[in-house]
Amino acid sequence: MFSKYRDRDLVKKAAERIAEAADGDPLRIMHVCGTHEWAITHNGLRDLLPENVQVVAGPGCPVCVTPGGEIDALCSLALERGVAVTTFGDVLRVPGRKGSLAEAKASGADIRVVYGISDAIRMARQETARDFVHFAIGFETTAPTTAVEVIKGPPSNFSIFASHKLIPPAMEYLLQSGASIDGFICPGHVSTIIGSDAYKDLAARYAKPMAVAGFEPLDIMLAILNIALQRKRGIAEVYNEYARAVRGPGNTVALRAMEKAFKVTDADWRGIGTIPGSGLGLREEYAKYDAAGKYGIAAVGWDRMPEGCSCGEVLLGTLRPEQCPLFGRDCTPERPVGPCMVSIEGTCAIAFKYSDHRLRSLRP
Amino acid sequence: MCLAVPGRVTKIEGEKAEVDIGGIRREASLELVSDQGVKIGDYVLIHTGYAITKLDEAEAIEILKAWRDVARAELEG
Numbered sequence: 001m002f003s004k005y006r007d008r009d010l011v012k013k014a015a016e017r018i019a020e021a022a023d024g025d026p027l028r029i030m031h032v033c034g035t036h037e038w039a040i041t042h043n044g045l046r047d048l049l050p051e052n053v054q055v056v057a058g059p060g061c062p063v064c065v066t067p068g069g070e071i072d073a074l075c076s077l078a079l080e081r082g083v084a085v086t087t088f089g090d091v092l093r094v095p096g097r098k099g100s101l102a103e104a105k106a107s108g109a110d111i112r113v114v115y116g117i118s119d120a121i122r123m124a125r126q127e128t129a130r131d132f133v134h135f136a137i138g139f140e141t142t143a144p145t146t147a148v149e150v151i152k153g154p155p156s157n158f159s160i161f162a163s164h165k166l167i168p169p170a171m172e173y174l175l176q177s178g179a180s181i182d183g184f185i186c187p188g189h190v191s192t193i194i195g196s197d198a199y200k201d202l203a204a205r206y207a208k209p210m211a212v213a214g215f216e217p218l219d220i221m222l223a224i225l226n227i228a229l230q231r232k233r234g235i236a237e238v239y240n241e242y243a244r245a246v247r248g249p250g251n252t253v254a255l256r257a258m259e260k261a262f263k264v265t266d267a268d269w270r271g272i273g274t275i276p277g278s279g280l281g282l283r284e285e286y287a288k289y290d291a292a293g294k295y296g297i298a299a300v301g302w303d304r305m306p307e308g309c310s311c312g313e314v315l316l317g318t319l320r321p322e323q324c325p326l327f328g329r330d331c332t333p334e335r336p337v338g339p340c341m342v343s344i345e346g347t348c349a350i351a352f353k354y355s356d357h358r359l360r361s362l363r364p
Numbered sequence: 365m366c367l368a369v370p371g372r373v374t375k376i377e378g379e380k381a382e383v384d385i386g387g388i389r390r391e392a393s394l395e396l397v398s399d400q401g402v403k404i405g406d407y408v409l410i411h412t413g414y415a416i417t418k419l420d421e422a423e424a425i426e427i428l429k430a431w432r433d434v435a436r437a438e439l440e441g
């Protein structure tokens with residue numbers, strides 16, 4: 001349907017126009033989406049860009065920023081309390097302090113991978129004698145799916161460990177911390193929910209051009225071109241390149257559900273720290289579905305990266321994965337050291353998949 | 365995790381739809397797009413089993429046309 005967005009000539013043309021628009025001045029653009037990182041690397045778009053234009057990955061992978069302490073809490077819940085923990089596939093191998101959920105599963109814990117929260121609820125309905133806790137991670141794309149199910153009222157043996165995170169507060173945090181970013185490619189799928197208007201205030205307050213982009217090569221190139229052109233003209237707006245999926249106000253049904261089910265909280269981002277107003281907790285009305293309260297799980301906090309891992313810098317876009325001393329040798333997707341190598345959307349895993357460093361791991 | 369894939373709606377039953385994702389049929393919930401007037405034949409983006417938005421093909425073609433014109437103007441200009 002959208003194969004035209006892979007048109008070679010148009011992509012090349014866009015690259016030429018980016019070079020013109022950026023005018024030789026350094027232009028550092030950050031995206032905050034694992035799928036964008038995948039699309040950029042998979043299509044080799046960085047090679048098409050002029051030397052002065054850099055696109056770096058920010059904290060766009062929800063699995064990578066899930067605190068190790070939360071992994072620990074869910075492992076103990078499954079191992080010590082016999083609760084069945086459901087979650088998304090990528091989460092299983094994320095290292096906690098005492099191992100990963102995959103390791104807990106190997107030692108007999110009931111850990112199940114689900115495609116979506118509705119599968120988890122179906123299991124809970126079928127196995128009424130067992131308690132289920134769904135480890136609900138994900139950004140604004142995933143949070144509304146949790147919200148609609150909570151509002152509908154899952155069975156009483158089902159609860160949620162809410163670890164959803166919000167993207168605009170993380171963007172603001174990076175801008176506030178003085179990270180060198182000249183503009184943002186806004187995440188396409190998150191934006192289908194929150195809308196392109198959600199970034200307007202940030203773009204204006206920090207004077208940073210932004211463009212919401214889809215995931216085809218041309219989508220991303222056009223977003224970069226737009227950011228370059230905005231800078232050239234001295235403006236900082238939000239351009240919606242992905243209008244086939246994203247509307248200004250977003251998905252109002254989804255936003256209403258989120259508003260109803262959740263309240264905004266502070267949240268810990270692994271490798272980054274606590275970002276104010278960047279998390280979602282269940283509202284009082286839905287407290288009976290809140291696993292943290294139900295099982296008395298104390299706030300967990302621990303978010304340090306494993307020894308020697310540079311994920312924190314990778315997540316902030318200050319280090320490319322290849323620059324981490326462990327990359328490709330000690331840390332590979334088969335034997336990940338840090339969370340950025342675990343998730344298929346992690347910057348390190350993507351870099352590894354598409355780099356010749358694969359060979360390095362074969363060295364004696 | 366934030367992955368979403370486009371699928372074509374082949375059947376609708378209340379809030380559930382059957383979608384065709386590159387030849388594979390799957391069930392998807394339409395709860396989050398209940399106000400978007402999704403019909404059989406429409407494309408939707410699906411994330412963890414929920415349609416999160418309807419895809420607007422007309423809009424896509426418009427944008428592409430605009431950019432083709434930009435590219436052409438470049439070539440001719």
Ligand code: SF4
Binds near residue numbers: 326
């Ligand atoms: S290569 Fe491995 S150890 Fe290094 S930053 Fe990435 S995940 Fe962490």
